[in-house]
Amino acid sequence: MQETVLTANDLAVGYGSEILIDNIRISLLPGEIVTLIGPNGAGKSTILKTISRQIKPLGGAVYIGKEELAAFKGEELAKKMSLLMTVRTDPELMTCREAVGAGRYPYTGRLGILSPEDKRAVAEAMELTDVSLLADRDISRISDGQRQRVMLARAICQEPKILVLDEPTSFLDIRHKLKLLDILRRLVREKGLAVIMSMHELDMAERISDHVICVGNNGIEGQGTPEEIFTKERITALYGIEKGSFEERFCTAExxxxxxxxxxxxxxxxxxxxxxxxxxxxxxxxxxxxxxxxxxxxxxxxxxxxxxxxxxxxxxxxxxxxxxxxxxxxxxxxxxxxxxxxxxxxxxxxxxxxxxxxxxxxxxx
Amino acid sequence: MKKETKRYILGYTILVLLLLFLMAASLFSGSVSFSPEEVIKVLTGAERGTTAANIILSIRLPRMLAAMVLGGGLAVSGYLLQTYFANPIAGPFVLGISSGAKLTVAMAMIFFLQRGIPLTSGALIISSFAGSMLSMGFILAVSPKVKRSSMLVVCGVMIGYICSGITDIAVTFADDSNIVNLHSWSMGSFSGIDSEDVKAFSPVIFICLGAAFLMSKQINAYRLGEVYAQSSGVNIKAFRVGLILVSSLLSAAVTAFAGPVSFVGIAVPHLIKKLFKTADPKLIIPAAFLGGGVFCLMCDLPARILFAPSELSISSVTALAGAPVVISIMAGRHREQ
Missing domain, CATH: 3.40.50.1220 (TPP-binding domain)
Incomplete structure (x- = not known):
């Protein structure tokens, strides 16, 4: 039995004191991709924000390895976990290389000057996400999809054990959706990373995920392998599909x-x-x-x-x-x-x- | 050498040369002009007790140093506030922080001077800091509630008006002898600063500058937004407190001695970023400090000389030079959207 890198027991999440979802149970193994699916506003992002310590849990606890999330110092946690969120970042006069370099924060000294080793990690990450050609471009002057890949490179060069991604494939064209998923698979397979992410593309989610968690309007509505989850009945109920239907064999919508x-x-x-x-x-x-x-x-x-x-x-x-x-x-x-x-x-x-x-x-x- | 490195060296060279030139110019010129030989004699101590020595050592030199150091402090304060609020037109003046400081300093002056108690430089800075934090508190309370960053600036300007209004009323009721003093100060001016004052504010400004520079790693991470900064290991709470304290203290130290000086905090960081083509805090914080000195020395010269012996308020000149920069920022941003 492998040790989980991230565990949540009876986790309750929400904003302020209002609980949005409780009884959340997550166990993330190294080399595994766990995907949260479910309707808009059900709380996928809220769960991701809680396990990445952007908001406090309203009950239960999150563990990174054996230690509780709350006990970590900022830079220690940064070496364990990195993020790709949907927040739009619009820094002034910042090149893509600088933005990726920000991922090396926990490894640099007092003034954040990048060592040759840091620079190599930045270049490798940019190569991996296919953004090397954008290195000197201003990050506020590239497309949303390009920015997504730059920020993924930032997350990768932080060299974490866990990647938390909120809708990483949104805004991407089909080539880069596939490319991104391919990168995730490679990181998981070769470096033993653990990935937890939310996704709206059910077909992609079915093909990439090892484990799927359904986040519905009434809380967690089940979890399991993609074969167990992507059935017509479950998906129809989870999303409350009224017009059209979910076709389970190809995981597409009709x-x-x-x-x-x-x-x-x-x-x-x-x-x-x-x-x-x-x-x-x-x-x-x-x-x-x-x-x-x-x-x-x-x-x-x-x-x-x-x-x-x-x-x-x-x-x-x-x-x-x-x-x-x-x-x-x-x-x-x-x-x-x-x-x-x-x-x-x-x-x-x-x-x-x-x-x-x-x-x-x-x-x- | 890389293209960027060349640009940075060039940028710093330009700033240092300008600063040296303006420092010399402010010592030489004024209602009485001095020759370079005379100034050098006075500065090296070869000439003592003459009128020239008196004017240069007790009036021009402190004033030059004040414009340089306080101007630099304002520019850095502006840069920090722009980073904090992710708003290119944030600054101590537009956010009402200078006016808050002005209010408490005026109150302190009226209160103590009427009772015949002279205010020490330290007391000035403390009362000014209290006012800065008061306005800052309001801005921080409002900032999560306003969606658009331009609204934040509007709130700041309003806070500035409220503070100025109260200050004006207080000044009206103060004793006549004090008003004269207060009036020129409350409009913003580097006049009347003596070497004691310089000794009081310089350590404050330089310590803040050092603290700001040491925060440049966090500031850089913060540029990508709070979420990413935190995820890469920045202690957001401590960082925010630090940034607020340093920027408030900087503008408080400036306001305590020179009154509210407008637009330096916005215009200088913007021009510096344009010159260096980057917003990397490691480079921009020292450069903004130099640039603030250059900008204020440049503005103080016409303020002193143009209508000598009467003086213009420094804010009138900085506004003339700085406001067009703000307009160009706004226009530039609009075009991009």
Whole structure:
């Protein structure tokens, strides 16, 4: 059993004397990424602020290793833990290199003059987060995403054991989101860092996290591995999703389906139908989809967007009942769109359905 | 040598040369002009007891030193306040700290002088410090409540008006003989400062300057904001207390002897940052001190000479030179947003 680097027992957090969330239990192991997910305003940032000693706990305690957080001196804690928060910093006339260099604070002397070793750590951290080219630029004159990476470099060159990150991927483009997560993975794997962060991108959170904590409006609504947490039921309940839905297989969001009786029948499969489903959803035309195997990549979108889906079990040929049900739906629809052009032994029925629609004059290209 | 290093050396050279030139100019010129030989003779002690020696040693030299040291103190005080409030137009004058000091010093003067008790330099500084802290207390109480930093400055200006108003009323009711003295002082002036005064405020200013310089590591970390400063190990509470005490003490020492001097605290740090192209406190604190001296000596010359024998208040001149700088800061900030 590895020793935890950060532990919270029965922690209660909030502002002033008003408790926002209590009964928080966190145990963070070295080489592990723990992610807090949950709706806006539920208290993810409040938890992160408490474990990084920006605000006092309203109950319980936080331990760094075996020692209580409150017992640490400022510079000692700085060598254990560094931060990347969402606060906007707008210092006057400060280059990015200087901003990163501020992370060396706990290692420098009385006047904060950087030694060659400190300078090397700064340069390495900037290299790692891909901001070396910005070194001499003024930090108030770069984009939000660039600033995020500069401040990450600052946090890294502080050489902590624990990284606390509040929504680190917000403001970043896809390239730098992936890059940032890659950096975190590397730090965790190679240096045994422990990362605790909050995140809004569920797909990224599912892929990067070792452990996920759900921070809901009613407190901690569960924690566990990504497989346990990212289910349709849990996510829908956690965020109180009303319009649209959470699709668990790819951890993505689907918009709300058009409502009403299906007017179009889409013959889908092999991933070809999804584009058609989305187009119909944008036009607000209710539709039915079939016959789609439950292991087809068209299936999640069909389930989320179609008024009705005729589906078949994986690896089984389309059953007679399903084919009949699909025929009945074609009868009641105005038009039929066939998105596939090849039919194998498992979906031979779909070929027959296309011919049926063509005979009725309902088939659209 | 790196480009930055060259710039810093150049910056310091310019400041030192300007300072030396202005120091000489303030000794030579005035209602009576002296030749360099005469001044050197007096300073080296070769000439004693003459009118020239009297004027130079007991009037011009203390005044020159006062403008230099107090001006430097004001500039550093301004820089510290700008850092604390993350506001480029914060300063002891606009935040009403100078006026608070003026109020308590005027009260102390009236109270003691009417009873025939002379005020020592130390007592002046103490009463001035009390006033500085009073205004500072108000500003600190208001600052968490105002979202926009420009509102903070408005509050400071209002506090300044309140303090000035009370001071004016008190002065009106004071004895005639005292008013003359108080009047020129309450407008801001380096006149009437003697060598005893210089001996009193110099240690205060230099100790504060040293303390500010030793805080430059924390100040630098604080520039990224309180959260990051704390996370890199700054003891925020101690740092804030230190910064407030040092900046208040600096402006208190200045106000006790020269009255409220406007705009030095804002204009000088800004010009220095522009000259050095950095805001690194290690470089800026000493440079702002030199720059404050240069700025005040430069402003004190016309204040003394232009309409001699009558004098302008130093604040009128510093305002003329400093206010345009403030406007340019505001305009520059607006453009960026």
């Amino acid at each position: 918009l709300a389906p058009p409502t009403g009786e299906p007017r179009v029948f889409v013959i889908g499969g092999n991933g070809r139908g999804t584009g058609v489903f989305r187009r119909l959803q944008r036009l607000d035309i209710p539709f039915a989809a079939g016959v789609i195997h439950e292991n087809d990549i068209d299936f999640p979108a069909a389930k989320a967007l179609a008024s009705r889906v005729i589906s078949e079990k994986p690896f089984e040929p389309v059953s007679y009942e399903n084919e009949q049900a699909a025929r009945a739906l074609i009868d009641s629809c105005e038009q039929v769109i066939c998105s596939i052009d090849s039919f194998g032994s498992m979906n031979a029925a779909n070929g027959r359905l296309r011919d049926y629609a063509e005979k009725q004059g309902k088939l659209r290209k």
